[in-house]
Amino acid sequence: MIPDLNPLLLFFASVFTSNILLSNFLGMCSFISISRDFKSSNGLGMAVTLVMTITTVLNWIVEKYIIVPFGLEYLRYIIYIIVIAAIVQILEMIIDRISPNLYISLGIFLPLITVNCAILGVALFMQLRNYSLIQSAFFGFGSGIGWWLAIVLLAAIRLKVDKAPVPAPLKGVGITLITIGIMAMAFIGFAGMINVQ
Amino acid sequence: MNRYKEVLIKNIWVENPVFVLVLGICSTLAVTNNLKNTLIMTVGVTLVIAFSNFTISILKSLIPGKVRMMIQVLVISFYVIIVDIFLKAFVSDVSKALGPYVGLIITNCIIMGRAEAFAQANNALISFWDGLTSGLGYMYVLIIVAFFRELLGFGTVFGFRVLPDNFVNWTIMVMPPSAFFMLAIFIWIAKSFKKKEESK
Structure with missing residues (x-):
């Protein structure tokens, strides 16, 4: 059963109200370590958005035409992760060929993305909620944008927080987690606007 | 035997995966508003x-360097699928509540991190011990976080009501932001203990 949802609505919901990072905790590892640097955060956000959109659509196609007809549900995790790893590998080669400049700013982040939980997470949510192809594309793209928005915002806040007097044991990770918590509360403020599961 | 003890102390306290290395909190933080789910997930x-x-430690000499990461991910997904099938068969209600988070264990960075940093260079037995202890180091932190979230959010511990009925539940504790706050407070306390130890 495909849920009756407007793809555009789904897009906004996945950017704001059910942000993949702030409400589902996905992609935290690279989020905390990369957000130290504003420029890298921007690059990684871009790369995640790109990979997430492509892999969500591809995994939808693989799910519908390979996994379900052949009864391979028990291999789902392995198949998804192989698709993701392959796409990352191919993208790396294509970007290297087409635009060396983009490769310098984006290329170093691509290998990191294979083990980013957000990418696999979005694919699994897409499968669990039975989205259609169009809905999956908007969901993947929206979640990527949401992740990008969150990491850029956090990196900008951290630039300021670094200069603030913080108790010594709380410095670094501690204060960053509290900042993320406050950001998550702010994003929950959008919750009344759109209601999407 | 000394080496085993050293690994144990390192993984539980000195280089704890959660509050020192900050790895792998993605897939599990989401289920910490319920103690039972957290316990099963961390196990x-x-x-x-x-x-x-x-x-991985057994296979390390057979794996070519170039495809190492890919093989590691495949080995990990193999075990995650076993865990998933096991949960579906024996505790199907928990399996439903955990939903996609079981599959996300694959991308949990602790597992890749341990495989890359420890199993690549050590023999099989101590690698197993290293994995077990870093898992325990991860487990107790998240259990503590989950304990406070469930206690204050629902007034229960493992589903049993412990706080008096007139206690007003803290709704925020059930929602995602509190997981960040609780973990931050835990890190704060743990790090101040560590600071004291170092200054001695």
């Missing part, structure tokens, strides 16, 4: 780390 993670460490 699953611990078993996956231990066994994948063991397997």
Whole structure:
């Protein structure tokens, strides 16, 4: 059963109200370590958005035409992760060929993305909620944008927080987690606007 | 035997994966508003780390360097699928509540981290022990976080009501932001203990 949802609505919901990072905790590892640097955060956000959109659509196609007809549900995790790893590998080669400049700013982040939980997470949510192809594309793209928005915002806040007097044991990770918590509360403020599961 | 003790202390306290290395909180933080789910999830993670460490350590001389990451991910997904099938068969209600988060154990960075940093260079037995202890180091932190979230959010511990009926539940504790706050407070306390130890 495909849920009756407007793809555009789904897009906004996945950017704001059910942000993949702030409400589902996905992609935290690279989020905390990369957000130290504003420029890298921007690059990684871009790369995640790109990979997430492509892999969500591809995994939808693989799910519908390979996994379900052949009864391979028990291999789902392995198949998804192989698709993701392959796409990352191919993208790396294509970007290297087409635009060396983009490769310098984006290329170093691509290998990191294979083990980013957000990418696999979005694919699994897409499968669990039975989205259609169009809905999956908007969901993947929206979640990527949401992740990008969150990491850029956090990196900008951290630039300021670094200069603030913080108790010594709380410095670094501690204060960053509290900042993320406050950001998550702010994003929950959008919750009344759109209601999407 | 000394080496085993050293690994144990390192993984539980000195280089704890959660509050020192800050790895792998993605897939599990989401389920910490319920103690039972957290316990089952972290046991699953611990078993996956231990066994994948063991397997990778045995295979380390057979795996070509270039495809190492890919093979490691495949080994890990193999164990995660076993855990998933096991949960579906024996505790199907928990499996439903955990939903996609069981599958996300694959991308939990602790597992890749341990495989890469420890299992690549050590023998199988101690790699297994290393996986087990880092899993335990991860487990107790998240159990503490989950304990306070469930206690204050629902007034229960493992589903049993412990706080008096007139206690007003803290709704925020059930929602995602509180997981960040609780973990931050835990890190704050743990790090101030560490600071004291170092200054001695």
